[in-house]
Structures are given as C-alpha cells and as structure tokens.
Amino acid sequence: MPxxxxxxxxxxxxxxxxxxxxxxxxxxxxxxxxxxxxEKRERLSNHAGRLGLLVPNxxxxxxxxxxxxxxxxxxxxxxxxxxxxxxxxxxxxRDVLGYEKELRVKGDALPDQAAYLKRCGFxxxxxxxxxxxxxxxxxxxxxxxxxxRNYRDKLAHRSL
Amino acid sequence: MYIYDDFDETFxxxxxxxxxxxxxxxxxxxxxxxxxxxxxxxxxxxxQLHAYMLRVAVPYGTLSSKQLRQLAMIxxxxxxxxxxxxxxxxxxxxxxxLEDLPDILDxxxxxxxxxxxxxxxxxxxxxxxxxxxxxxxxxIDPRPxxxxxxxxxxxxxxxxxxxxxxxxxxxxxxxxxxxxxFHDIGLQVMxxxxxxxxxxxxxxxxxGRTPMxxxxxxxxxxxxxxxxxxxxxxxxxxxxxxxxxxxxxxIKILVHEKGIEAFQARVEEIxxxxxxxxxxxxxxxxxxxxxxxxxxxxxxxxxxxxxxxKERAENSAFHAWVMRNVARHRQAGYAIVNISLKxxxxxxxxxxxxxxxxxxxxxxxxxxxxxxVTHEQNLVLAHVRQDQLFELWQKLEAAGLGTANLxxxxxxxxxxxxxxxxxxxxxxxxxxxxxxxxxSDIERQNEIGDMKIKISGCINACGHHxxxxxxILGLNKKGEEYYQITLGxxxxxxxxxxxxxxxxxxxxxxxxxxxxxxxxxxxxxxxADERFLDVVNRVGLEPFxxxxxxxx
Numbered sequence: 001m002p003x004x005x006x007x008x009x010x011x012x013x014x015x016x017x018x019x020x021x022x023x024x025x026x027x028x029x030x031x032x033x034x035x036x037x038x039e040k041r042e043r044l045s046n047h048a049g050r051l052g053l054l055v056p057n058x059x060x061x062x063x064x065x066x067x068x069x070x071x072x073x074x075x076x077x078x079x080x081x082x083x084x085x086x087x088x089x090x091x092x093x094r095d096v097l098g099y100e101k102e103l104r105v106k107g108d109a110l111p112d113q114a115a116y117l118k119r120c121g122f123x124x125x126x127x128x129x130x131x132x133x134x135x136x137x138x139x140x141x142x143x144x145x146x147x148x149r150n151y152r153d154k155l156a157h158r159s160l
Numbered sequence: 161m162y163i164y165d166d167f168d169e170t171f172x173x174x175x176x177x178x179x180x181x182x183x184x185x186x187x188x189x190x191x192x193x194x195x196x197x198x199x200x201x202x203x204x205x206x207x208q209l210h211a212y213m214l215r216v217a218v219p220y221g222t223l224s225s226k227q228l229r230q231l232a233m234i235x236x237x238x239x240x241x242x243x244x245x246x247x248x249x250x251x252x253x254x255x256x257x258l259e260d261l262p263d264i265l266d267x268x269x270x271x272x273x274x275x276x277x278x279x280x281x282x283x284x285x286x287x288x289x290x291x292x293x294x295x296x297x298x299x300i301d302p303r304p305x306x307x308x309x310x311x312x313x314x315x316x317x318x319x320x321x322x323x324x325x326x327x328x329x330x331x332x333x334x335x336x337x338x339x340x341x342f343h344d345i346g347l348q349v350m351x352x353x354x355x356x357x358x359x360x361x362x363x364x365x366x367x368g369r370t371p372m373x374x375x376x377x378x379x380x381x382x383x384x385x386x387x388x389x390x391x392x393x394x395x396x397x398x399x400x401x402x403x404x405x406x407x408x409x410x411i412k413i414l415v416h417e418k419g420i421e422a423f424q425a426r427v428e429e430i431x432x433x434x435x436x437x438x439x440x441x442x443x444x445x446x447x448x449x450x451x452x453x454x455x456x457x458x459x460x461x462x463x464x465x466x467x468x469x470k471e472r473a474e475n476s477a478f479h480a481w482v483m484r485n486v487a488r489h490r491q492a493g494y495a496i497v498n499i500s501l502k503x504x505x506x507x508x509x510x511x512x513x514x515x516x517x518x519x520x521x522x523x524x525x526x527x528x529x530x531x532x533v534t535h536e537q538n539l540v541l542a543h544v545r546q547d548q549l550f551e552l553w554q555k556l557e558a559a560g561l562g563t564a565n566l567x568x569x570x571x572x573x574x575x576x577x578x579x580x581x582x583x584x585x586x587x588x589x590x591x592x593x594x595x596x597x598x599x600s601d602i603e604r605q606n607e608i609g610d611m612k613i614k615i616s617g618c619i620n621a622c623g624h625h626x627x628x629x630x631x632i633l634g635l636n637k638k639g640e641e642y643y644q645i646t647l648g649x650x651x652x653x654x655x656x657x658x659x660x661x662x663x664x665x666x667x668x669x670x671x672x673x674x675x676x677x678x679x680x681x682x683x684x685x686x687x688a689d690e691r692f693l694d695v696v697n698r699v700g701l702e703p704f705x706x707x708x709x710x711x712x
Contacts, residue, residue, distance in 0.1 A: 060399070062433075082198060082281065084321025088398045091318050096433050112182065112199055119317035135190070142178035145171045147311045149438055 004125040057085040078107030094121035111139035121151035164272040180262035204275030215278040220288035220306040221249030221533040225520040232516035283313035290534040300349040302332035323401035324409035341655035364415030367621035392431035461493020471550040481564035499539040500563040504600040508574040509537030568605040577617030584617035586634025586641035594671040627651035680707040
C-alpha cells in the first residue's frame, strides 16, 4: 500500500527505510531505525540528504529529543491496530518536544482510526493492506466536532 | 441535569451515522469480525451467548423522564420488553439485532443519549454517587465534574486504544456510594484548608481476578488542573501499561508492579512537562456546565409532616418501605426515594418497559422529571416531597416496584452470569433468586439489618463479589457449578477485599450456607446496630468457618 497523505496516495515518496543492521548510504532521504541512528550518530551528521527516524513504540521519546530535533521525518509504529502507544508518543513529540516536521505512522491501522491519528499529530500513513480512497475518506470524515483540542486543529472543538 | 447543546447533539448524531456506516461495512463483509470488534465495542455492542447486547450509557447515572421513556420504547420495539440496569449505572438490552442497532442509536440520539465507550479499551462511562446534589452528607456536588469528564473522555484521540478498559468514579460526599476505591481512578471532590475546591485522587483500584483497593496518588489537585492531571495518569498508563496479557493490563497491575511511589513520580514528571493551558477546560466551560446542576425550585416545607406520621402509623408495609428505601434529603420537607429493582425472587436490575414508563411518569409527577440509576442496580427519585411519599409508594407497590429491601440482604448485586455471558463459568441469577426467596420475609430482613451480598458468575467479578459483605463467586469444576464464599469485603469508604471462607458450595446449598452465616452473625453481634460487616471485622472469619464447616 502506498503512503497516504491528506487522504490521497503519494506516488513519489522519497523516503527509503534502512534495515536494522544495514549499511547507511551517503546520500538520499533515509529513514533510520532509532538504534542504528544512535550507533551511527557521527556518520549521519555528515549525511547528504534528509534524515528520518523509525522509533519503536516502547521507548520514551523524550530520551531521544536531540536526535528527533534533527529529523525531518519521524515514523511511529502500530504493531497492531489495538496498540495505542504511538498516539501518546505523538502527543509528546508534538506538544512536549515541539517537533513540527512530518510525523508518519507505520503499521496496522483501520481507516476508522485515521481521524484519531491526525488529531494526535500524524501527517502521513504507511499502512498495511489495500487502500480504498472512498472508504478512507468516508471513515475518516464522519466527525466534524471534537471535545478535545487537537494538533493543528481543523475540527470545531470545545477545548476540554 | 445537563441538557445537550448543538455541539453535543451534532457530535452524537455524527457518531450514530458513523456506526451505521461501520455496521453496513460489516454486513457487506468489507470489515471482518475481528476488525469490526473494537469499533462495535466502542459503541457498546457485545456479542453474547445468544445475541448481540447493547449497553447504553447513562452518564453518572442520571436520566430524564423523556430518556427513560425512550429506553422503555427501545425495550419494547427492539428487545423482549425489558432492560437490565448495570453496576456501571448503565442499561443493557440483551436481544437487539445487529441490523437494528443503527436505528436504536438514532432513537437514543433523539433524546440526547448514546452508547459511546460503554465497552472497549477506552475510558468508560464516568460513574458517581446516585444521591449527588441532594445527599445530606455531601460536601460538593460532583456532577459538573462528572459531566466535564464525560465530554473530555468522549472519543479522546489519545486514549481510545488503551491496554485495557478504564473506569473513573467520582463522589463529593463523606459516605462513598460510588465505590471510588475500586476504580482505575477514583475522585473525591473536597475543599482544602484554604477552602479551595479540588480532588483527592485514588488510582489503581479494581476488582476482577486481582482485586485491589485504590491508592492515593495525589492528596489534592485543584479544579483547573483536573483534566491535565488525568492526562498525565492516562499517558503514563497508555505508554507503560502491560499489553502482553489482558489479565495483567489494567492500571492496577502497573501501579502494583511499579509501586505507588514510582508510579506517582512518573505521573508528576509527565504532569510537569504538560502544556497545561492547552489541556484545561476553556474558560467559562465549567461554569456553563454547573448552571445545569442547580437544585430545582423546592417549596418551603416542614420536615416530617403530620400526614406522613399518620400514614406510617396506619400502614406497616409503607412504614417498612420508608424505613428502608427513603433517605434523608438536604432540603427540609423532601426525601430521596430509592426504588428497589430487587423484587423477591426476581432478576436483580431488570425492569420491564411498563415499569420504566411508570417510573418516568412518577418522576414527572413527584420528582422534577429526573431519575438516577445506582451502581447497586436500583433507581432513585431524588426530589420527592415527604407529604407525597404515601401516594408515590402506593403506585410503586401496585407495579411491583415497592419492595422494601434497600441495603438489606435481598438487595444483591448480581452479574448476568451463565444465563447470558460468554465469559461466565456459573449462573448468578438463579443463586440470587434462591437467596431472595429464602429471606423474603421483610421482618427477618430488618432483623438482619444492613447487608451487602454481591454475586459474580466468574472471576472477572462484574458482580463485585470481592466488595460484598458476603461475596459469592460462581466457578466450574468438571462441569459442575460451585460457589465460593468470601466475607468482609466493602465497596464503601471502608473499602476492603473479602476473604475466602473455605471450600465452595453446590448451587442448591448456597442459600442454606448464607442462612447459617446470618444466624451465626445474629448470635455474635453485641447490639442490633452492629452490622454483619462490623462483626466480621471484629471477630474474624473463624466463628463463621466453624458454623459453616463444623459438620463437614
């Protein structure tokens, strides 16, 4: 399935995800697993291209504030659609660490969850399975109101 | 009570439309049952032994007469003519068809109701004291804060995929009628030394297979920091709560494994880092909500009118009902009426559509059109004039709603058990019915006094057996149902988990065993005021063990 942004597939996503124990190319837009990024910190500081980070869902993102501050893309993970840790990680990235670049979610999410994910601060989706723009659109646009203040809020909210 | 504005109305309508779409996708096969499951659960739809079950939210147990009539209509049109009030102050319908559910949600939305988050691993319906606003021992009315939390927790973007369900209860009185110590978060509204309003916060209480009494995580948090502080607790739980084993996934296990001090430190650390302003209720919102919870226009009346004394003297059944079911009101000349849904030999918590219609009419005639649901599965009319009690009682009595057993031995909490539930290991309802029949004599019940029996049909403890003065747990060994008895539990301000007495009893022997325990208690008590629970706490389990197992 392609990357989804603003409800539409992106055909020319430039990002390449590196293997956990793979080589680091010297250029290009790369998504580096967090552990590898720590190991190759020096090497990556000279990287000719944009840096993205793939963050496991069981780490405290505040511990990696410096790496995250340098990233142009952070990818958080949903190993199962019932696993909600990435939602809190996203809130911390956005609201506590002040991360403002692209935030992507990768893994198992239903179209019905897209609205929640966006409200927590995600911009793009790298989701398993087939993409049906119609269903995606329908499922993610039912609710026009929210009781909570959301990230870059477009919904009417009551700021609770 | 709180009335929806356009915002709430649109929110609930859109949510109903969203669920209609999800049901259509399920019926067309586009969604698998596995994918549909968390979506339906977050709309209160379970799949039980025989059918789907719909659990409708009754926020902090408060209903208008119009809403109760709509519930009666739903019971009649889509179900088998009855509904079941639950320990979460909600109502369940046991027999709806999947294809009818979107219509039912529309019918609910017509009266400002919904089934949002009555199930699923999210923040559930917030519960409270059923006497909130009118109790004579109340310090602060908890309902505005309960409503604030209802709104804040509805479709919360961050906390809708928690490790496990999450229950919040709030009380503002000295006596805890909301069992706050057995909730994931329990809140006690209070005033501090400088008369500022705030909350004592308990965390990590719960029943289930690992019962725990909640611990204080914050002695006092001011009103404006309530929502940010809840975010800090929920965030700590969402990130660190166990997801490897559903039986160890509740916050009580996290608090237990981490230790309350370490958990508290983590919560404070998160709390400190929050942009609190962005998480607080916007200015004026709490005041807007509070305006809905002003007391009705009471008349100036005298306490204990002469007519009431005369009616009580002339009618012993009415007198017995007043003694048991009518509670002291903060306003002179008024009373809190508790309607028992525990008729002798009946199914605890069930009400027929006719009974619901009648209670709605009585609420209009005698109690400012408002009804409360209690976590002990009864109903309350909170604003009744003392000089109208007799009239009201006669109408209740004629409809089978006048049972004078509130807080007595036959006022049992009972889970649906193996008659309905897929998780149950034994039946609960027939056990309650046998005990109810055995103790149906009102004089005997009054002689026994305050007693809380709670029955669960499996170790998930939906019937709160751990918190029963006498708890009964239904289990299954080699295809035979048997029942374990615990003593000494309490869900009130003296919260405690009951202890197991000894080997279990066969279904037919449970009521007899309770009779033996009660007889022993009466021998042991020093005054008629010493409750069963007091005696257990004073003498321990031994005398009761001897009485039960001496012949074995």
